[in-house]
Amino acid sequence: MPSYKAPLRDMKFVMQDLLGAGEQLGALPFYRDNDTADTDLLNQVLDEAARFVETEVAPLNQVGDREGCVRDEHGNVKTPSGFKAAYQKYCAAGWTALDADPTYGGQGMPHLVSIAVNExxxxxxVAWxxxxxxxxxxxxxxHAVGTDELKNLxxxxxxxxxxxGTMCLTEPHAGTDLGIIRTKATDNGDGTYAITGTKIFISAGEHDLTENIVHLVLARLEGSPKGTKGISLFLVPKFIPNADGSVGExxxxxxxxxxxxxxxxxxxxAVLNFDGARGxxxxxxxxxxxxxxxxxxxxxLGTGLQGLGLGEVAYQNALAYAKDRLQMRHEPRVSGEEADPIIIHPDVRRMLLTGKAYTEAGRALALWLALSLDTEQHHPDxxxxKEAGDLVALLTPIAKAFMTDNGFNVAVQSQQIFGGHGYIAEWGMEQFVRDARIGQIYEGTNGIQALDLLGRKVLMDGGKKLQKLAGTxxxxxxxxxxDEHxxxxVNQLGKAAQQLGSLTMVVGQKxxxxxxxxDEVNAAAVDYLRYFGHVVYGYLWARMAKVAQDKIDAGxxxxxxxxxxxxxxxxxxxKLFPETKALAATIKAGGETLAVDxxxxxGWERALATA
Amino acid sequence: MPSYKAPLRDMKFVMQDLLGAGEQLGALPFYRDNDTADTDLLNQVLDEAARFVETEVAPLNQVGDREGCVRDEHGNVKTPSGFKAAYQKYCAAGWTALDADPTYGGQGMPHLVSIAVNExxxxxxVAWxxxxxxxxxxxxxxHAVGTDELKNLxxxxxxxxxxxGTMCLTEPHAGTDLGIIRTKATDNGDGTYAITGTKIFISAGEHDLTENIVHLVLARLEGSPKGTKGISLFLVPKFIPNADGSVGExxxxxxxxxxxxxxxxxxxxAVLNFDGARGxxxxxxxxxxxxxxxxxxxxxLGTGLQGLGLGEVAYQNALAYAKDRLQMRHEPRVSGEEADPIIIHPDVRRMLLTGKAYTEAGRALALWLALSLDTEQHHPDxxxxKEAGDLVALLTPIAKAFMTDNGFNVAVQSQQIFGGHGYIAEWGMEQFVRDARIGQIYEGTNGIQALDLLGRKVLMDGGKKLQKLAGTxxxxxxxxxxDEHxxxxVNQLGKAAQQLGSLTMVVGQKxxxxxxxxDEVNAAAVDYLRYFGHVVYGYLWARMAKVAQDKIDAGxxxxxxxxxxxxxxxxxxxKLFPETKALAATIKAGGETLAVDxxxxxGWERALATA
Known part of the structure; x- marks a missing residue:
């Protein structure tokens, strides 16, 4: 059975050694005033979260996979054994309130810590x-756009x-393309709306963990314009609350x-059918x-964390197996047994190091973004x-796509270390691969993230956000x-950053x-995001190496x-950064080779499609 | 529900246009004498196989995944609904006998056609x-090494x-490392041996399709030397046959x-327990x-074909979906509907073309090797x-590893084209991904294939086999x-082939x-195999392009x-070949960066391992 250990040491390294979180959070009055900026406190929260997650949440991972969720004929859904009890303990311990607004019962902790707990x-x-x-x-x-009445309730x-809560976006015919959704809203004339339509792929859409479920639903109000400009957001509770907050009809x-x-x-x-539901x-x-x-x-960002978390746990278990599994003899021998631990074989080390390198860089990126979110929301200047917000906007598609792609690949390579045992359910590795796969698909496929990055975040403002980062x-x-170390x-990174600029120019001109x-943007986007991701990870690895070397030098x-x-x-x-060499070539090749007959x-006739 | 259509047109192109199979097979007396070298006959066989496979085998793919195999308390195993009936029809139509020796009831057809049918x-x-x-x-x-008595029976x-039949190699503690197996054989003194031990991961190890199962089992005869040099092969039938071929005890x-x-x-x-079984x-x-x-x-090679076949079917279904699914509007519009078929979006085309490019090159490689097998076994000269045998030996690890890696990646990308629907079982795409994953693991992990290629096939004979291919x-x-087309x-290919030579020299010297x-060989092997794979696919694509261009020019x-x-x-x-640029860099980086503390x-102490 696989195990999970929270990477506390590395989280604290990133927060304190790399990002200087103590000082940065100390500059934000909100956290200072709430007494939630203190490094010792943050570390305590992390330690406590690790204890909870390792003992209460991790042991339910395989049972959740095996049992799944079961719906009865009335549409009620039972979650796997233990899920509800763990959820109730999680709430009771205050974890759902961690970074929430104290006005509504939250603890007002920084995103920095809540995102680490999320990992x-x-x-x-991940399913839980x-x-x-x-x-x-x-x-x-x-919290951002609701009326006070809704917020208070x-x-x-x-x-x-x-x-x-849930987010209800997708419909059978409309996934990426939310502009064509058909769920409609009709004004009831009493401040409420009647919502009718079918939503699919609603994660946590129905379950037995809570007494009520609050659906946030995209629908088209009658008379609204076509496309994305005619879509409104509605709150549709499973049970309509009474004014005192108790659950009603x-x-x-x-x-x-x-x-x-x-x-x-x-x-x-879940598939959710809304039939004149009050919203x-x-x-x-x-x-x-x-x-x-x-x-x-x-x-x-949360989806990116799934790639990170699954990469981490897959790596941890592959590492343990590689130390334990004796297979083939290495020269010089390292074991007195009939074979040596496979961790001694360079190709196994290559796979392990790939996991470690991607995971630790991903953690640095995630926590950098978390701290930037804190700064964006609470800095007095x-x-x-704005600067922090721009960075978050620019790097969010990378956090989502690059982290989930790497997480999936790390899970696959970690599974590979197990040989045949990796394919067998009881070892748990194949579940990590299956669970990691969805991160590349949902919340906007990674192809859509790439378009968001190149089209919206980079080109739409004439490269301003990119230039700011490039300056850093x-x-x-x-x-x-x-630097001797x-x-x-830095040399490799500098060249790649420069090339990223010139590749951006080339695509931008086209x-x-x-x-x-x-079409040229669309053709280049996925490779571009991956190139950009390596530049960001390269920057973070160079910085981490520098910080670490300073510590070494200081004894x-x-x-x-x-x-x-x-x-x-x-x-x-x-071993990993050189992927940029291939990506530069494929980006430069442009969209021409995709414009095939x-x-x-x-076997596709455009004429038929347009007929 | 996914569908499968045999790629007949492409198979015939590779066989006849690319490989000139008619002439090549015509030079082999065995096939000439058996009347099995004729192009029309081969084409008929392919057409008939396609009909059978599409109508009898493909429809059982999802039911097989859903039901799985079920073992009862006595150790009997029931295969999924329909598997047995299809198997019996398959046998009755003679497909199991296709390339088998006519002496034993086979049809004596070339590997060229049996490998195409296998795809x-x-x-x-794949499970069926x-x-x-x-x-x-x-x-x-x-057939190769049995006594006449065993062969006739x-x-x-x-x-x-x-x-x-089955092959029983792996034991719980011994996968890659067969030298440490513990299953033992004791001489019964009557020409038979008593086999005792436990074998795991035995595919088709127990089932209800046939009245008997013939296990070929690796075991150590008492008194044999340690390691791989003390291992013998035994035939252990589930039921001991009577002399008349009927099933006995x-x-x-x-x-x-x-x-x-x-x-x-x-x-x-299956886990198979041998308890003094007669062998x-x-x-x-x-x-x-x-x-x-x-x-x-x-x-x-059969495992490589799994990568090929699964890549092909995943691609086919992704292509159909991409034509059908309307999402987002392309400029200029190609549909009169509210959105355009996603096949118009360049990034979707990139994923489709990746599938097509890897699959068609893989097919060319597989059939080239198949024809080489025929030549190796039956050429009078x-x-x-020897030349054909050397080519097969050299390229088999590439066929296994490169084709299954690409097959898995193509399945994943094809699944990606479906967005969220790709994650849902009913669409069948996620099954292709799960089924494709095992090909990278079993029959020697792809890491082991890479060691076989670089260590045994390339370096062990001082690069002679490689040089022969390089000469071609x-x-x-x-x-x-x-050539204008x-x-x-050819220019790119030539440079890469030359670099392959110099990379081989560098690693060979180390x-x-x-x-x-x-350790240096071990460190470089996986990247080396992938580089080599691209050189082979590049060669095949250049040749295919040339043949095709000639046809175009001839109207x-x-x-x-x-x-x-x-x-x-x-x-x-x-878009794909440039991966070689990254691989060249990572191969050159050598093993030094894997020799970490x-x-x-x-967190591993060598000292503990050796204590």
């Missing part, structure tokens, strides 16, 4: 973690975890079925897409807020180009050439933790 | 196809499919349990590993036989370097430097098939 939960049991995860998304959207329940939303899927079996993926408008009419993006950005990298490179990395320009490396950082950095630049290559 | 079966239903597939492996080993039953081998696994649910993966020696004492390799080489490529490159590809040399491209070949070739060199990085 732990998702590494221990999605229940509170989605509630948090609903909380964020409602719903937020305390979401914060305490008594009620959970059942609303017209029913779980029509659950999907049978590749993984995350412990999370109920309340959240935010402004026809601004639903904008409001939903508040949830989606959080959800995207507007320029600082440039500064770092200039400071360290002669990291100079070589992008301006009419409709074909959009502070008692347990070899910092030595490991410097060696994994070296591995990253030698439809009929000859795909 | 169809595996694309339609493994039953006859493993029988074929057992047939090959027994067993081969007709294996050829007719009345009995099936039950032998002492029982299925102890079935594994619950990620995929290939329709194939029974017969196959081949020579202590030569079991050599004999088993006869099966394993066939099994490795010994030098030709060189010749092709010189002939075509100025393929000159550019390999000779004592124990660390072995013979009625349906655009040849145009498609030229365009996919262009895509391959623009064990304690600091992995």
């Amino acid at each position: 732990m939960v998702t590494g221990a049991n 973690g999605m229940y509170p995860g989605l509630s948090h998304g609903a909380y964020s959207a409602l 719903y937020l305390p329940k979401l914060v305490s975890g008594e009620w959970s 059942r609303n017209g939303v029913v779980c029509g079925s659950l999907e049978h899927k590749m993984g995350i079996h412990g999370n109920a993926t 309340w408008l959240v935010g402004e009419v026809n601004k639903g897409m904008n409001h939903m993006f508040i949830m989606m950005n959080a959800a995207r 507007e320029a600082k807020r 990298l440039q500064e770092f490179a200039e400071e360290n180009e002669g 990291i100079g070589e990395y 992008a301006m050439q009419g409709p074909e320009g959009a 502070q490396d008692k347990d070899g933790f910092y030595l490991a950082k410097t060696q994994v950095a070296r591995f990253y630049f030698a 439809d009929q000859a290559v795909f | 169809m079966v595996t694309g339609a239903n 196809g493994m039953y006859p597939g493993l029988s074929h492996g057992a047939y090959s080993a027994l 067993y081969l007709p039953k294996l050829v007719s499919g009345e009995w099936s 039950r032998n002492g081998v029982v299925c102890g349990s079935l594994e619950h696994k990620m995929g290939i649910h329709g194939n029974a993966t 017969w020696l196959v081949g020579e004492v202590n030569k079991g590993m050599n004999h088993m390799f006869i099966m394993m080489n066939a099994a490795r 010994e030098a030709k036989r 490529l060189q010749e092709f490159a010189e002939e075509n370097e100025g 393929i000159g550019e590809y 390999a000779m430097q004592g124990p660390e040399g072995a 013979q491209d009625k349906d655009g098939f040849y145009l498609a070949k030229t365009q996919v070739a262009r895509f391959y060199f623009a 064990d304690q600091a990085v992995f």
Whole structure:
């Protein structure tokens, strides 16, 4: 049976050694005033979260996969054994309230710590973690744009975890393309709306963990314009609350079925049928897409964390197996047994180091973004807020796509270390692979993330956000180009960052050439995101290596933790970063080779499609 | 529900247009004499196989996954609904006898056609196809080294499919490392041996398709030397046959349990307990590993075909979905609907073309090897036989590893095209991914294939086999370097082939430097195999493009098939082949960055391991 241990040492390294979180959070009055910026407190919270997650959440991971969720004929859904008890303990211990607004019962802790806790939960049991995860998304959207009346009624329940939340976007014919949704809203004339339609793929859409479920639903108000500009956001509770917050009459939303899927079996993926269900408008009419993006950005970072958490747990278990499994003899021998532990074989080490390198860089990125979110929301200086917000906007698609792609690949390589045993359910590795796969698909496929990055975040503002980040990298490179330890990395990084700029120019120029320009962006986007991801990870690895080397030089490396950082950095630049060489070539190749003859290559007639 | 259509047009293109199979087979007396070299006949066989596979085998793929195999308390195993009926029809139609020796009831058809049929079966239903597939492996080993008595008793039953076969290698503590197996054989003094031990991961190890199962078992004869040099191969039937070929008493081998696994649910993966089971020696004492390799080489090419078949079927279904699914609007619009078919979006085309490019090159490689197998076994000229055998030996690890890695990646990308629907079981895409995953693991993990390629096939003979192939490529490159259509590809290919040579030299020189040399080979092997794979696929794509262009120039491209070949070739060199740039860098980086501090990085004490 697989196990999970929260990577506390590395989390604290990133927070304190790399990001200087103590000082940074200390500059934010909100946390200072709430007494939630203190480093010792943050560390205590992390330690306590680790204890909870390791003992209460991780042991439910395999049972969740095996049992899945079961729907009865009335549309009620039973979660796997132990899920409810663990959820109740989680709420009772206040984890759902961690970074929530104290006005509504939250603890007002920084995102920095809640995102670290989120990584732990998702590494221990991603299917279970999605229940509170989605509630948090609903909380964020409602908190940002809900009326005081809605907020006062719903937020305390979401914060305490008594009620959970969902986001209802997808319809059978409309996934990526939310502009064509058909769920409709009719004004009841009493401040409420009647919501009718079918939503699919609703994670945590129906379950037995909470007494009520708060659906945030995209629908088209009658008379609204076509496309994304005619979509509004509605709150549709499963039970309509009474004014005192108790649960009242059942609303017209029913779980029509659950999907049978590749993984995350412990999370109920529901088809929800809304039949004149009573809903309340959240935010402004026809601004639903904008409001939903508040949830989606959080959800995207949260999805990235799934890649991180699953990569981490897969790596941990592969590492344990590699030390334990004796197979083939290495020269010189390292064991007195008939064979040596497979960790001695270089190719196994390559796979392990790949896991470690991607996971630790991913953690650095996630926590950097978390701290930037804190800064964006709470820094007294507007320029600082904007700068942090721009960074979050730019790097969120990378956090989502690059982290889930790497997480999946790390899970696959970690499974590979187990040989045939990796394919067998009881070892748990194949579940990590199946669970990791969804992160690349939902909350906007990774292809859509790439379009968001290149089209919206980079090109739409003429490259301003990119240039700002490039400036940061440039500064770092200039400071360290002669460094005896990291100079070589900085050199590689500098060249790649420069090339990222020129690749951006090339695609950007093509992008301006009419409709074909959009095709060029579309053709380059996925490779571009991966290239960009390596530049970001390269920057973080170079910085981590520098910080670690300073600790070593100061005689502070008692347990070899910092030595490991410097060696994994070296591995990253030698074995993973060179992927940029291939990506540069494929980006430069452009979209021309994709414009193949439809009929000859795909047996597809455009004429038929347009007929 | 997914569908499968045998890629007949492409198979015939590769056989006739690319490989000139008619002429090549015509030069082999065995096929000439058996009247099995005729192109029209081969085409008829392919057409008939396609019909059978599409209508009888493919429809059982999802039911096989859903139901799996079920073992009762007595150790009997029931295969999924429909598996037995389809198997019986398959045998009755003579498919199990296709390329078998006419002496034992076989049809004496070339490997060229049987391997094409094998691709169809595996694309339609890999779990089902493994039953006859493993029988074929057992047939090959027994045919090669069995006594006449054993051959006369067993081969007709294996050829007719009345009995099936298995290969029993792995034990709980011994997977890759067969030298440490513990299953023992004791001489009964009557020409038989008593076999005792536990074998795991035995595909098709127990089932209800046939009246008898013929296990080929690796075991150590009492008194034999340690390691691989003390292992012999034994035939252990489930029921001991009577002299007339009827089934006699039950032998002492029982299925102890079935594994619950990620995929290939329709194939029974058995734990087999041998308790003094009666066995017969196959081949020579202590030569079991050599004999088993006869099966394993066939099994490795067969496993490569799984990657090919699963890539093909995943691609086919993704293509159909991409034409059908309307999502987002493209400029210019290609549909009168509210959204356009996603096949118009360049990134979707990129994923589709990736599938097509890898699959078609894989098919060319598989059939090239198949024809080389035919030549190796039946060419009258010994030098030709040796040359063909060397090519098969060199390229088999590439066929196994590169084809299964690509097959898995193509399945994953094809699943990605479905968005959220790809994660849902009913669409069938997630099954392709789960089923494809095992090909990278079994029959020697892909890491082991890479060691086989670089260590044994390339370096052990001082690069002679490699040089021979390089000569072929060189010749092709010189002939075509100025070609207006393929000159550019040939140019890229030539540079890469040259670099492959120099990378081989670099690793080869390091390999000779004592124990660390072995580590250098181990460190480079996986990247080396992938680089080599691209050189082979590049060669095949350039050749296919040339053949296709000639057809176009001759006005013979009625349906655009040849145009498609030229365009996919262009895509391959623009978007996939550049991976070699990254691989060259990571190979050159060597093993140094893997030699990290064990304690600091992995928390592993060598001292403890050696204590």
